[in-house]
Amino acid sequence: MKSRIGIETLVGLFMIAGFACAVYLTVKLGDVPLLANQTYELSALFSSTSGLKKGAQVEISGVKVGKVASIGLDPVTYSSVIKMAVEQNVKIPEDTIASIKTAGIIGDKYVELKPGASETYLKSGEKIRDTEGSLDLEGLVSKYIFEKKE
Amino acid sequence: MKSRIGIETLVGLFMIAGFACAVYLTVKLGDVPLLANQTYELSALFSSTSGLKKGAQVEISGVKVGKVASIGLDPVTYSSVIKMAVEQNVKIPEDTIASIKTAGIIGDKYVELKPGASETYLKSGEKIRDTEGSLDLEGLVSKYIFEKKE
Amino acid sequence: MKSRIGIETLVGLFMIAGFACAVYLTVKLGDVPLLANQTYELSALFSSTSGLKKGAQVEISGVKVGKVASIGLDPVTYSSVIKMAVEQNVKIPEDTIASIKTAGIIGDKYVELKPGASETYLKSGEKIRDTEGSLDLEGLVSKYIFEKKE
Amino acid sequence: MKSRIGIETLVGLFMIAGFACAVYLTVKLGDVPLLANQTYELSALFSSTSGLKKGAQVEISGVKVGKVASIGLDPVTYSSVIKMAVEQNVKIPEDTIASIKTAGIIGDKYVELKPGASETYLKSGEKIRDTEGSLDLEGLVSKYIFEKKE
């Protein structure tokens, strides 16, 4: 029972390392792409991204083409800035419209891209100009009812 | 202690029971088809398949006749291309209309085929021409309210 | 072991008698259908049975009178054929209307029978002629909104 | 290890009896009232009790005054007959209206009694004459939309 450093120590270290990696992967990266570099980044400014979460899907015609990489607040305009990681093999024309939609009635929010007709495609890091923020259903309904009353 | 033959019988029974259960789970719950080749493939182009998932049902008059085998994005038209595996014994006329529907209010999306009157039937690999994409309920509602206001 | 045969035999007899009684009670008085034939089969053709599942209830005025035994597709008319197992003691007039309904808003689909006034009752294997398929709520809503716009 | 009938056998019998009782109570009576005779029975005929279950609440002004004891089908009128067990200390005038309601939007169905002004009270076994069956929301909505279209 002396502390001898040998094969067993090495195996022990290896096991701890393995376990640490497993924990790290689980906690930090969750959905880590084992092969990187297959996406490029686009950004977009929305008046509201209420309900959208990091990791939400980015879809074209209902087909997933990427996901939301980060959501931040523009400190000046107080609008919401999102960055999307779009799959390399999907080209996004520059006149694409991005809108925040809800899947079904009570589902998650996602970003829908409606590609335009332009033949110029956005490059990594560029910004989508035309955006539509999330719909404030509650607001609409109350507005609808109030207006009726008048 | 039981005799060798007794043990072997028990183990055999156990293995059979266990396998039966495993097969049940796999085939019934996991939808893994043990007998292949009973389906043929049709494809269809939709303006949007938002919410539709791989493996979703394909129905005629509410009866399941197949499932969605794959969903992809047409890189040119940016429309959604789905491939459906339809049961061999169901013939689909060429003037069939495919539409994406929702089961109930908060249910899953599925593909509904409305067969036409044509006597020419689609063959494996052919495309359904008439399609209706998923309904954008949210969009409709907001449109409805906005129009009212005007 | 020893001459307690008296008691032990008695207890044994008692157990057998008790067991026999239990089986008798279960079969006769409980609803255990060891003896089948308590239902008869009716069929009906629906334009759509979307959402209806095998085993769903068949009700008259909200009271369960049977269940759906099978759902199939008519290969010619592409309409949905269901077979219902209706309890023997419920007589269904021939001018009964069968419709597919939803329990509550997000509940399961079931078949509702509205018995007519005819004094001729359907026999096992016969078909209910008047049917109403499941309601396509989504379709209705979209139609409603579109028509409004015009 | 001889089979001797003694205290232990008695205790054993007692335990089995106790266990059997527990099982019986759980399975059969569920919500058994330990003190009986505190309710009296009223019946009512409804055009539809769709969604109502045995054991559902009977309420006056939202206060529970009893429960549904049984639901059956009238073989002649095909209407639904329910029997309610109403608490002894609640008197129900004979011109009371019984209706099937839904708790909230997606809740359980219950029977609401709206007592009338009559000073004659119903006795055990008597029938409530004025009834309103469950609302067929789906039917209403579809009717609403169809009528609009015309």
Added chain:
Amino acid sequence: MKSRIGIETLVGLFMIAGFACAVYLTVKLGDVPLLANQTYELSALFSSTSGLKKGAQVEISGVKVGKVASIGLDPVTYSSVIKMAVEQNVKIPEDTIASIKTAGIIGDKYVELKPGASETYLKSGEKIRDTEGSLDLEGLVSKYIFEKKE
């Protein structure tokens, strides 16, 4: 093996931790008030308290100020009588309006108090005169649709 004192310390710590957790569960989750006498009682008569449960919240402007202590039926008017335990430090003017509301669409019912301008405050045991019972959404909707038809 640990020494006697060690064991006692451990057991003591364990008991304290366990009790702390049990108290937390009881007080926080189980809503059992450990310190009594901090509330006073008000009562109110409602035409209907359908869906309201004993223990439901009593709120002013969305802030919890007490809970429903009991719900009973007035045997003469057949209206629902509730008693509310209101926090001592909240004074309720005598012209306060009590209404039964629903939290969200599918949430629980609660009692909302809308305090009036009166400077006379209700004392323990007094009755709130102005009340509004729970809304019968189903009834409203059906009425709405029926009236439209005419």
Added chain:
Amino acid sequence: MKSRIGIETLVGLFMIAGFACAVYLTVKLGDVPLLANQTYELSALFSSTSGLKKGAQVEISGVKVGKVASIGLDPVTYSSVIKMAVEQNVKIPEDTIASIKTAGIIGDKYVELKPGASETYLKSGEKIRDTEGSLDLEGLVSKYIFEKKE
């Protein structure tokens, strides 16, 4: 034990160093707020905060910028007073409007801030003047229906 002091001491030192690093990293780089003061407090008076819970999110354009620290009742005006902990690095102009919103249809309530154009920013402890309480959907609907009837 033996003269392995070298290795063992080294490993010990290494462990201590590693542990120190881990603590440093956690505190400095991670979001572990061992050091508080990263938020400042704003308060707001609402006519109703029904459904809002302590700890609910405070958002600008859908981006989380803080949370609700406490909810209390103003004893005089009977309006609801909430305190929000807003992140230090987000400046809130004094003409900001705070409103209570619902995430989706059946989701949780949150506080939305709509920053104004003022260049004067609110300081810790100050009050947001323009507020909109939670929407009383039920009330609106019933009002809508009643008004229609007239």
Added chain:
Amino acid sequence: MVTALGAWTIKQLNDLGRVGRFLLRCLFQIIVPPYKLWPMVQQIHFIGAASVFVILFTGTFTGMVLGLQGYYSLRQFGSEGALGAAVGLSLVRELGPVLTALMVTGRAGSAICAEVGIMRNTEQIDALTCMAINPYKFLFAPKFLAAIICFPLLTSLFDVTGIVGGYVIGVKLLGVNAGAYLEGMYKSVVWEDVYMGMIKSLCFAVIMVWICASKGYYLHLNKAGFGAEGVSRATTQAVVLSSVSILVCDYFITAILL
């Protein structure tokens, strides 16, 4: 044949009755004086304090798994806010008492059975009898008392750590609204749930000690085998039987109290 069936029945009844009488005697010995504190404290240490670590661990991970799965299920209905309620209810009503009981059975129950079984095997119980010391009082009363005290406390610990585990996953990692989690839980878990959980844990305590101790105590009447093998088999049987009984009992309590 009939005779054999009868003999078998009587034997089964006797076995059951013996075990029933065992419980009665133990409970009787709990009631009659003299009361001794120290043995009970030792048993609390063994059953309770020594189980804290496992309970904290399992509690945390159960809560985390619940949080994770609940989140993904609830998201389909768009009501992540109900996560707290879901986690709280499942823990307090069901998983807390049951998993605590199962874990403690695995840890302490097996040890109790093995200890008593070894005492039976090495004639220590005979020695007690010969010294005119009541084994029910000396051995089992403290165990019953300790279990009855420990189970609710351990269950509480389990519940609370489970709630924390769910909170960490749901709120910290997956971004559920903290207020919705906690307030939703406070609102949906009512006293009846806590009460039911406590009732369950008390029943499980009695079941666990009862089955494990009596399996050990009546080791010599059991045909399981001799010596170490007999003890190990009786222990296995005891753990299995306790676990099954706990689940059965759980079902009935849930059905009756719900």
Added chain:
Amino acid sequence: MVTALGAWTIKQLNDLGRVGRFLLRCLFQIIVPPYKLWPMVQQIHFIGAASVFVILFTGTFTGMVLGLQGYYSLRQFGSEGALGAAVGLSLVRELGPVLTALMVTGRAGSAICAEVGIMRNTEQIDALTCMAINPYKFLFAPKFLAAIICFPLLTSLFDVTGIVGGYVIGVKLLGVNAGAYLEGMYKSVVWEDVYMGMIKSLCFAVIMVWICASKGYYLHLNKAGFGAEGVSRATTQAVVLSSVSILVCDYFITAILL
């Protein structure tokens, strides 16, 4: 102090490494010939066939409890029809593999640890070594293989009986629509769920045998105590450690595969 910490670290690392090497050696011995069938069949009998009864029982009652509670929870949302999906998903994904693993650990794991520990204690392992027979091949390889075969099968059994239990309660007793129960389940449980359950049960099999066998095998290096007490303590530790590891592993697998 620093030295002591270092020594402690090295000791812990060595312990861990020893256990890791134990696993590697066992797995290696599974691969190299000669393969013998009979010992494995015996182990399958012991780990698998002999556990069937408990598994059926716990499965049924778990399903019944799930059915009962699921029914009352879902009724609040008016969607009793989702009961089948709820029961099926919880069983197949979570409760099936985990409870099966916990039950088998309690039943067979403790017995494995005790058996190997007693072999170590009574010098049987030394005897093997002296006869130049590889204990990894002779003792542990069949156990690993048997566990790897048995766990998925037992999990399947558990799932199916659980589903049946839920059906009995939900459909037969509480009147849920039979079609909704079964079809809803078939629809919502997908291959990934079944697959995840199987993956879990395989991992749990390895974990269970690994921990229980190595705790027994390295009994003499453990300071737990001597003789029967040492064995019983090692068994307790093994069961606890396995159960905890199973739950931890469950969490990670759920998090990664979901």
Added chain:
Amino acid sequence: MSAQPAKNIAIELREIRKTFGQQEVLQGINLKVKEGKTTVIVGGSGQGKSVIIKHMLGLIRPDSGEIQVYGQNILTMSNKEKSEVRMNFGVLFQGGALFDSLTVYDNIALPLRERTKLKEEQIRYRVESKLEMLDMPGVGSKYPAQLSGGMKKRVGLARALMLDPKVLFLDEPTTGLDVKRSKEIYRLFASIQAKLSFTAVIVSHDAPKIFKLADYIALIADGKIQGCLTPEAFQLSDNSYIKNFVQETMGDIYRG
């Protein structure tokens, strides 16, 4: 079967029969244990010596026969009466039967704690003097598992002697001890016996040496007591079993 009528009889077994499974271990045992005397039971391994002792203690019920302890039938007694009779007993089990979750000190103190109302100091004094007497000072804080086999025997003996019993049952007190230690035990026993003059029932394999200690020797073979005689009479007995036994145990190693 010694026919002396003199002296009081402490324990009497009459026609005891006992079957375990298929094996009839006791086939009609008759044995009288005289008060104040030492009776030694000898016999081959597995012949039923320990079973006889357990019958005397009332731990095993015979299939048939009668057991009288000081004239009372132990088979028809209630639990409480049995408990009272056992107050007079001191027992050393063959396996020691020490409580392995208690320390040696607690093991020895247990009868005092549970059966008397002595203060803790008095108990301490008594226990330590017993440990001293048995040549084991300072082991009080150890657990039975930490003792050697011989020490376990001695602790068991100390516990048996703790309450100065009227009847002492010793099952193989010296087996597994080395020659020197077993001699010491015999010497100790003789000295206590001289002081307290209790009744003793001893089972032993240590055949020639134990004769010096015994007042009566009983040989069990084939499920029956072949004779209960004084040592001298035993060595000269005509009974073929006894003759064989005497010859085996005192004869030479290699016959051929």
Added chain:
Amino acid sequence: MSAQPAKNIAIELREIRKTFGQQEVLQGINLKVKEGKTTVIVGGSGQGKSVIIKHMLGLIRPDSGEIQVYGQNILTMSNKEKSEVRMNFGVLFQGGALFDSLTVYDNIALPLRERTKLKEEQIRYRVESKLEMLDMPGVGSKYPAQLSGGMKKRVGLARALMLDPKVLFLDEPTTGLDVKRSKEIYRLFASIQAKLSFTAVIVSHDAPKIFKLADYIALIADGKIQGCLTPEAFQLSDNSYIKNFVQETMGDIYRG
């Protein structure tokens, strides 16, 4: 320490030291085991006899010192080499070390099954002849737990002898057996030794009787081998430990 240079040396221990916890059990053991001869190790209980045997088998690593088996240092061997050396060993452990999950038959057959490629009939023949030889016909289907202590020892012996080992280690082969049975074991041992002339290391408490069997006797006391002598020389030795031992085991019971 017999100084004869003749004969080959099978096993040699040089200055072996071993400490368990605080207790230094072996304090420099030097012992040579001659090939083809029987060496008996005697000594008080707990002196380290079994520990010495385990060192020879390579089951325990000494803290310091050297162990040579047929001239090879067992401490520096790889696992595979050790395994080869052990092919020549036959061992009877003090506790029997029977596999209690296997029947007696399987226990004895195990070395044949795992180490040879014999057919099942050949194994059956060999096992049954061994059981016959040890006077235990028909017990093959029993489990170790169903055997008496003496039978366990004999099954262990049968297993040890199964592969006709070159070196035989027997740890207390006769302890716990009655006088008659132990005599039989000794006779059997002598006859096999005459036939196969293996090297044997025997540990025993059965002091005067074992002398007849031994070629050399080694006494261990105070962690050292006090002498490894022929039986005759041993009885006449001057060493005070040996003198004491001889006197204790052959002297009278009561000194006083």
